[in-house]
Amino acid sequence: MKEPSFFDRVHEVAxxxxxxxVTSYGAIAKYLGAAGSARMVGWAMNASGKDPDxxxxxxxxxxxxxxxxxxxxxxxLMQQLLESEGIRVVDNQIQDFExxxxxxxxxxx
DNA sequence: TGAATGACTTCGG
DNA sequence: CCCGAAGCCATTC
Numbered sequence: 403m404k405e406p407s408f409f410d411r412v413h414e415v416a417x418x419x420x421x422x423x424v425t426s427y428g429a430i431a432k433y434l435g436a437a438g439s440a441r442m443v444g445w446a447m448n449a450s451g452k453d454p455d456x457x458x459x460x461x462x463x464x465x466x467x468x469x470x471x472x473x474x475x476x477x478x479l480m481q482q483l484l485e486s487e488g489i490r491v492v493d494n495q496i497q498d499f500e501x502x503x504x505x506x507x508x509x510x511x
Numbered sequence: 512t513g514a515a516t517g518a519c520t521t522c523g524g
Numbered sequence: 525c526c527c528g529a530a531g532c533c534a535t536t537c
Contacts, residue, residue, distance in 0.1 A: 408534070412532070416512035420524095423524055427519055427520085431519085436533075438519095438520075438531080439518085439534070440518095440519040440533095441517055441518090441519050441533070441534085442517090442533060442535080443518080443521090444519065445518075447518055448518065458518075464520070464521095469518055469519080471518085
């Protein structure tokens with residue numbers, strides 16, 4: 403135990419994502435001051451699997467593509483969760499991603 | 512300690 | 525915008 407910091411930070415930001423909105427790994431990483439560590443955000447998300455409070459399904463890559471859906475329990479679980487929030491997802495890609503995009507930098511600034 | 516990994520991002524073509 | 529390759533940095537073995 404003891405894994406500090408990064409994961410907790412990402413978890414907090416993920417929890418701050420509003421309903422029906424999504425964001426990218428890079429945006430979170432940048433907000434944490436770890437810009438460039440976008441992969442670590444994904445890694446943190448993997449650890450967030452222990453924290454159901456962390457809506458990892460709201461976190462996608464910069465293209466709005468559900469890259470991490472394979473890491474979810476079900477094959478289409480991630481998409482279902484997004485659609486459940488009113489987000490349109492087609493072929494693992496979020497529609498109107500620009501509109502639904504939630505930038506923690508601007509939102510939390 | 513060093514090498515490998517990864518739910519990404521950016522650059523060049 | 526699509527494709528391929530390199531870079532990034534923290535975690536794990």
